[in-house]
Structures are given as structure tokens and as C-alpha cells.
Amino acid sequence: MASILPASNRTMRPDKNPYERERSVYVRNPHLDAMDEGILYHLDLGTKTHNLPAMFGDFVCVGGSSNRMKAFALFMHKELGLEGDGDDIEDICAGTDRYCMFKTGPVLSLSHGMGIPSISIMLHELIKLLHHARCCDVTIIRIGTSGGIGIAPGSVVITDTAVDSFFKPRFEQVILDNVVTRSTELDKELATDLFNCSREIPNFLTLIGHTMCTYDFYEGRLDGALCCFSREKKLDYLKRAYKAGVRNIEMESTVFAAMCGLCGLRAAVVCVTLLDRLESDQINLSHDVLVEYQQRPQLLISNFIKKQLGLCDQMS
Amino acid sequence: MAATGTEAKDLENHHNSDCLVQLSNPNIATMKEDVLYHFNLSTSTHDFPAMFGDVKFVCVGGSSSRMSAFIKYVAAELGLDHPGKEYPNICAGTDRYAMYKAGPVLSVSHGMGIPSIGIMLHELIKMLYHARCSNITIIRIGTSGGIGLEPGSVVITQQAVDECFKPEFEQIVLGKRVTRNTSLDAQLVQELMQCSSDLNEFPTVVGNTMCTLDFYEGQGRLDGALCSYTEKDKQAYLRAAHAAGVRNIEMESSVFATMCSACGLKAAVVCVTLLDRLQGDQINTPHNVLVEYQQRPQRLVGHFIKKRLGRA
Numbered sequence: 001m002a003s004i005l006p007a008s009n010r011t012m013r014p015d016k017n018p019y020e021r022e023r024s025v026y027v028r029n030p031h032l033d034a035m036d037e038g039i040l041y042h043l044d045l046g047t048k049t050h051n052l053p054a055m056f057g058d059f060v061c062v063g064g065s066s067n068r069m070k071a072f073a074l075f076m077h078k079e080l081g082l083e084g085d086g087d088d089i090e091d092i093c094a095g096t097d098r099y100c101m102f103k104t105g106p107v108l109s110l111s112h113g114m115g116i117p118s119i120s121i122m123l124h125e126l127i128k129l130l131h132h133a134r135c136c137d138v139t140i141i142r143i144g145t146s147g148g149i150g151i152a153p154g155s156v157v158i159t160d161t162a163v164d165s166f167f168k169p170r171f172e173q174v175i176l177d178n179v180v181t182r183s184t185e186l187d188k189e190l191a192t193d194l195f196n197c198s199r200e201i202p203n204f205l206t207l208i209g210h211t212m213c214t215y216d217f218y219e220g221r222l223d224g225a226l227c228c229f230s231r232e233k234k235l236d237y238l239k240r241a242y243k244a245g246v247r248n249i250e251m252e253s254t255v256f257a258a259m260c261g262l263c264g265l266r267a268a269v270v271c272v273t274l275l276d277r278l279e280s281d282q283i284n285l286s287h288d289v290l291v292e293y294q295q296r297p298q299l300l301i302s303n304f305i306k307k308q309l310g311l312c313d314q315m316s
Numbered sequence: 317m318a319a320t321g322t323e324a325k326d327l328e329n330h331h332n333s334d335c336l337v338q339l340s341n342p343n344i345a346t347m348k349e350d351v352l353y354h355f356n357l358s359t360s361t362h363d364f365p366a367m368f369g370d371v372k373f374v375c376v377g378g379s380s381s382r383m384s385a386f387i388k389y390v391a392a393e394l395g396l397d398h399p400g401k402e403y404p405n406i407c408a409g410t411d412r413y414a415m416y417k418a419g420p421v422l423s424v425s426h427g428m429g430i431p432s433i434g435i436m437l438h439e440l441i442k443m444l445y446h447a448r449c450s451n452i453t454i455i456r457i458g459t460s461g462g463i464g465l466e467p468g469s470v471v472i473t474q475q476a477v478d479e480c481f482k483p484e485f486e487q488i489v490l491g492k493r494v495t496r497n498t499s500l501d502a503q504l505v506q507e508l509m510q511c512s513s514d515l516n517e518f519p520t521v522v523g524n525t526m527c528t529l530d531f532y533e534g535q536g537r538l539d540g541a542l543c544s545y546t547e548k549d550k551q552a553y554l555r556a557a558h559a560a561g562v563r564n565i566e567m568e569s570s571v572f573a574t575m576c577s578a579c580g581l582k583a584a585v586v587c588v589t590l591l592d593r594l595q596g597d598q599i600n601t602p603h604n605v606l607v608e609y610q611q612r613p614q615r616l617v618g619h620f621i622k623k624r625l626g627r628a
Binding site: 027028029030031032035038039042064065066067097098113114115116117118120121123124125127128131165166167173174175176177180214215216217218219220222223224225226227228229233234237240251259262263282283284 | 431528530
């Protein structure tokens with residue numbers, strides 16, 4: 001009986017399981033090691049110009065907005081109790097305006113812009129970066145906003161599986177002129193750990209569900225420049241999505257899940273919903289409410305990381 | 317003579333009404349307020365006709381810093397500039413996109429990839445509609461990978477093609493596949509080609525542009541995090557693209573072409589090539605040369621706008 005750990009302790013993981021093999025970040029590209037130099041063009045970094053192993057660590061958080069990811073980095077600086085007020089946190093990718101990157105202790109924060117192509121460029125270069133830096137046991141989490149289906153605005157959805165516009169758990173990638181299909185399951189244990197963390201936060205509505213990832217923000221909405229369907233057809237589609245297990249809609253989760261899964265990264269997607277798409281299409285929240293909602297994924301991730309690092313006593 | 321004058325005037329009015337920015341969405345006109353969320357602009361908080369009613373040229377490109385540089389360049393070229401004049405970001409309340417204006421020219425950034433430019437175009441086109449703009453010419457300026465061209469070549473796109481070299485764009489709408497045509501305005505292409513001949517500063521070709529959803533695997537690169545093919549496979553693919561008329565590869569042209577034509581906007585794509593993909597995958601050009609290459613589409617489009625306004 002004494003040997004059985006209480007369930008709540010398991011999520012803390014203060015000690016690494018000595019029998020669990022460390023998970024390296026690996027690229028699935030035999031050409032890379034043969035290259036003399038790796039230029040990460042959109043991040044303004046390279047293996048010849050930067051000492052990548054000295055620069056990078058254990059947790060990676062990614063989100064669309066550069067301002068939001070900078071705010072997240074400052075938030076983590078405070079939450080981890082690091083020295084100084086964080087004013088000196090600098091953008092590691094300051095030489096480009098494609099993405100921004102901040103590092104606070106073991107946490108790397110990056111922006112990825114909007115949509116599958118924009119995040120996939122960032123992920124290719126990030127994964128190469130983590131590989132060149134010889135990082136192990138990396139947890140990567142996408143934090144963002146989304147449209148909800150049948151759930152209250154401000155709800156936080158932890159994605160178990162990302163699905164496409166046909167509600168299928170797959171990501172179709174065109175490679176040369178062929179279509180390759182990849183799985184979009186996210187790390188189940190990580191999703192559960194995050195969900196358990198969320199239960200300790202007051203006034204924090206969280207659920208685990210499917211997330212639909214689309215290539216277009218508007219065609220499915222009634223308020224784009226183009227719209228060739230009726231309100232009834234839109235609602236029918238959204239209700240079918242709900243019935244298929246979809247609880248929110250965003251624009252990056254399928255490629256994120258597919259690429260991280262292929263490269264040995266434990267990945268999660270945590271998005272707050274800004275509206276219920278069964279009720280409306282336009283985001284009409286007041287500024288204060290919008291800011292509060294947008295901070296919810298950060299709050300959850302902060303709690304999760306502090307638990308992982310064994311900083312429970314410092315939780316607010 | 318008087319009759320001829322009246323006829324010309326009527327023709328002009330007809331022309332104007334024909335080229336009003338239009339939407340393919342009956343719902344917008346019935347909305348009490350239209351929030352352009354990613355621009356941080358709204359019809360209830362901003363006077364769109366006053367802000368944008370005089371816009372005639374819209375230039376879009378991925379990088380916000382480049383679009384800021386472009387508006388300064390074109391303002392100087394049009395003689396609108398003066399010492400200390402600044403062009404503030406009209407969308408300063410958000411970091412999704414940036415927007416700058418100088419006289420009749422609007423410059424907007426669109427990030428990278430089809431979804432990112434797609435969102436921008438929906439909101440931009442609605443903005444131009446609410447502002448009651450007419451006779452708009454919209455041009456995407458950017459960078460690309462060349463196929464069989466010297467780095468620094470400028471490609472004026474006649475058709476945007478997909479990864480199978482077909483001139484179409486497939487959109488999923490409510491779980492159904494919709495295919496749209498991706499030809500660009502032929503007269504505008506010729507006019508831009510003529511402008512480049514006038515300038516005689518850099519090599520320019522008219523060709524097809526392949527638009528991919530992915531920069532690494534989608535474009536046959538060997539230097540991504542994932543790669544399941546060989547250099548030989550890649551070369552075969554790129555040569556097949558070249559044989560099909562493709563001269564450059566980028567990531568936004570197909571949705572740009574299809575959305576602009578659906579809404580009555582005359583559109584063009586003008587991209588400089590930063591490398592020849594038949595020779596390699598990585599951009600190894602010195603920084604100062606890259607900067608000069610990146611300015612080439614701006615110089616061509618700046619000249620085009622000057623020429624257009626000089627005739628007016």
C-alpha cells in the first residue's frame with residue numbers, strides 16, 4: 001500500500017522515471033546532417049552564427065500573436081520567480097518580423113502568425129533548432145484563441161485530437177505532387193495532465209474535446225467578403241461538427257499535431273473560445289473581457305509548467 | 317461635339333459604377349455593424365469613406381516592415397513626402413497585420429501563407445466596399461523561389477497554379493470542395509511588363525507562379541525538418557513545373573487571384589526570385605544583395621503607379 005503513490009502526485013513528476021528513455025527531438029530528414037550549415041531563414045538564426053545548444057531548453061509555447069507571446073514570456077518570467085523585472089527580455093529573432101522568440105529560463109515562447117502554412121514554416125525551423133540544440137524531453141504547447149461550438153465564450157478547450165474540415169483526424173500534406181496523410185492525435189497523457197491542472201484554478205471552465213482546423217477563417221462564416229451559403233446551411237454544418245465531437249475551431253492544430261508527433265515532441269493545444277459560433281460570427285467582446293479570455297490559456301500553462309518544475313509552493 | 321462630350325461623360329460614369337468594389341456576400345449590407353477583427357477596425361468606430369474613399373492602388377506583401385518601407389518609397393516617388401512626415405500604422409491596435417496610406421496608395425501586410433492572406437483579403441475587401449472605393453488596382457509584391465531564372469529576376473504572374481500545376485484554387489466551404497479560377501488580369505500584366513521595359517533595371521518575365529501551402533515539403537526542399545524524397549525527385553518535380561510554364565514559387569498568389577477577381581478588383585502579382593531552386597534550396601545571398609532584390613517589385617510597382625497617375 002505504501003508503494004502506491006496518490007494519483008495527484010503522479011502529475012507533479014518531481015523525479016524523472018529512471019527507466020523511461022529520454023525523448024530526443026529528431027528531424028525526419030536524412031539530408032540535414034550532411035549539410036555544412038543549417039540556416040533557419042525565417043527565424044534569422046543559423047548553426048554557424050549561433051551556439052544553439054547553449055541557447056535552448058524544456059518547454060516551448062507557441063501562439064499566433066507576437067504581442068501575446070511577448071506578454072506570455074514576461075508572465076512566465078514573473079511566475080518562475082526569475083531575477084529582474086523582465087524588461088530586458090529580448091526577441092531572439094529581432095532581425096526578422098516574420099516571427100518572434102523569447103526565452104525565460106526553461107521556457108521558449110514563439111509566435112507563429114496565422115494559418116497552417118505560417119505555423120508549419122515556424123515548426124520546421126523550430127524542430128531543426130531543437131534538434132541542433134540537442135534538446136530532450138521537450139513539451140510543446142500551442143496556446144491561442146478559437147471559435148467555440150455549443151460551449152460558453154471564455155471556455156478553455158484542451159484538444160485531444162485535431163480534425164480537418166471533414167471532421168477527420170488527419171492532416172493532408174502535398175509533397176511534390178502527391179498527397180500524404182498524417183495522424184493528428186495529440187499526447188493523451190499531457191492533455192489529461194493539463195486538464196487536471198485546470199481543475200485547481202477557480203472560475204476556469206475547461207473541457208477536453210476535438211478541435212477543427214480550417215484553412216479559411218471566413219467561408220463558414222456569414223460575414224466574409226465572399227459567402228455563398230445560408231445561415232441554415234452554416235448551422236447545419238456546425239451542428240454536425242458538434243455531433244462529431246468538435247468543440248472549437250481554429251487554424252493551426254492539425255499541422256501542429258502532425259509535425260510534433262512525427263518528430264518526438266509531446267504536444268498539446270490549449271485554446272480559449274471567444275464566441276459560440278452557434279450564436280454569432282463576429283467577435284464583439286469588450287476590450288477588457290477579450291484580454292481576460294486571452295490570458296486564460298497562459299494561466300493554465302503557467303500552472304502546468306510550475307508543477308512540472310516542482311514549484312508548487314509558489315503557485316498563487 | 318456637345319453630344320460627344322455627354323457620351324464620354326456617361327461612359328465615364330458607367331465605367332466608375334462598373335468598377336465599384338463589390339462583395340459576393342448579401343449578408344454584409346444587412347449588418348448593423350461590421351467588425352474587421354484582425355484589423356482592429358469597425359464601421360461603428362471608424363469613418364471608412366473618409367479614411368479610405370480616395371484609395372486607387374492597394375499593394376500587399378507579407379512583411380510589415382517591408383510594407384512600411386514601400387509606403388515611404390512610393391510617397392517620395394509621388395512627391396507626397398516631406399521632411400519628418402510619418403506614415404503611422406492604421407492597424408496599430410493589432411499585431412496581425414499592418415496598414416499604411418499615402419495619398420491614393422494603401423500598403424498592407426498579409427503574413428505568410430494562404431490562410432493569413434485570406435483573412436486579410438476578406439477584411440480588406442469589405443473595408444474598400446464600406447469606403448465605397450472604385451477603380452481599384454491591387455498588387456501583391458513579394459519574394460519567391462525561381463525556377464530556371466537568375467536570382468533577382470522579377471516574375472509578373474499570368475496564372476497562379478497549384479502543386480499539380482493546375483490554374484485553380486480549392487477551398488473547403490462547409491465541408492464541400494469548391495474550385496475557383498486563378499487567372500490574373502491580362503491587361504494589367506502587359507502594362508506592368510511595359511513599365512519594366514521602360515525602367516530597364518532588372519530582368520523581368522511573365523510566367524505562371526506556383527502557390528504552395530507548405531514552404532518545405534510543398535516546394536520540394538531538402539532542408540526542412542521532414543523530407544521523404546531525394547534530390548533527384550526534387551529536380552524531376554521542379555523541371556516538370558518549369559515545363560508546365562512555372563517560373564516561380566510562393567505561398568499566396570492563388571487565393572489572392574481568386575478572391576480579387578470574385579470581387580471585381582483588377583489584380584497582379586509581382587515577385588522577385590531570391591534563388592534558383594534548380595541550383596539549391598537555401599537563400600545564401602549576402603544581406604545587402606537581398607535587400608536590393610527585395611526592392612525590385614517596389615520599384616516596378618512604384619513606377620506603374622506614377623505612370624497611371626501621370627495620365628490621369
